[in-house]
Amino acid sequence: MAWLYPYYPWIKALHVIAVVAWMAGLFYLPRLFVYHVEAASGEADREALFRTMETRLLKAIMNPAMIATWVFGLTMVLLPGLIDWSAIWPWTKAAAVLAMTGFHMWCAAQRRHLAENPAYRSGRYYRAMNEVPTLLLVVIVISVIVRPF
Numbered sequence: 648m649a650w651l652y653p654y655y656p657w658i659k660a661l662h663v664i665a666v667v668a669w670m671a672g673l674f675y676l677p678r679l680f681v682y683h684v685e686a687a688s689g690e691a692d693r694e695a696l697f698r699t700m701e702t703r704l705l706k707a708i709m710n711p712a713m714i715a716t717w718v719f720g721l722t723m724v725l726l727p728g729l730i731d732w733s734a735i736w737p738w739t740k741a742a743a744v745l746a747m748t749g750f751h752m753w754c755a756a757q758r759r760h761l762a763e764n765p766a767y768r769s770g771r772y773y774r775a776m777n778e779v780p781t782l783l784l785v786v787i788v789i790s791v792i793v794r795p796f
C-alpha cells in the first residue's frame with residue numbers, strides 16, 4: 648500500500664474531520680437521552696420529537712462518521728512503516744478506539760430502549776455515561792499527539 652503515501656496528508660485530514668463529526672454525536676446523543684428521560688411525562692409530541700432527533704443524529708451523522716473514521720484510520724494503518732508497533736501508544740489508542748466504538752453501540756441500544764420506554768433509565772445515569780467519551784478522547788489524543796510511551 649506504499650502507493651498511498653502521496654495521499655497520506657489528505658487521508659489524515661479526512662480521518663480527523665470524520666473523528667470530529669463522530670465525537671460531536673457521541674457527546675450530544677447521551678445529552679439528548681438526559682432530556683428525553685427527564686421529559687418522559689407522557690407528552691406524546693415531545694417524546695416523538697426526541698425519538699426523531701436521536702434517530703437522525705445516530706443514523707445521519709454518527710454512523711457514517713464512525714465508518715469514515717475507521718476507513719481512513721485503517722487506510723493509514725496499511726501504510727508500511729507509518730506506525731511503530733513496538734511503542735505502547737498505538738495499543739492504548741487502539742484499546743480506547745475499540746471502547747469508543749463499544750460506547751457508540753451502547754448509544755444505539757439506548758436509543759432503541761428509549762423508543763420503547765421513555766423512562767428506561769434515569770437522567771443521572773445518562774449524565775454519568777456522558778463522561779465516558781470525554782475520558783476516552785483524552786486517552787486517544789494524548790496517545791497520538793504526546794506519544795508519552
Ligand code: HEM
Binds near residue numbers: 666716719788
Ligand atoms: C477507528 C479506528 C481508528 C484508526 C484505525 C486510527 C488510525 C490512525 C492512524 C494510522 C493515524 C496516523 C498516525 C500517524 O500519522 O502517525 C491516525 C491519526 C490520528 N487519529 Fe486516528 N484512528 C482511529 C480512530 C481515531 C479516533 C476515535 C480519534 C479521536 C477520538 C482519532 C484521532 C486521531 C488524530 C487526532 C490523529 C492525528 C495525529 C497526528 O497528527 O499524528 N483516531 N489515526
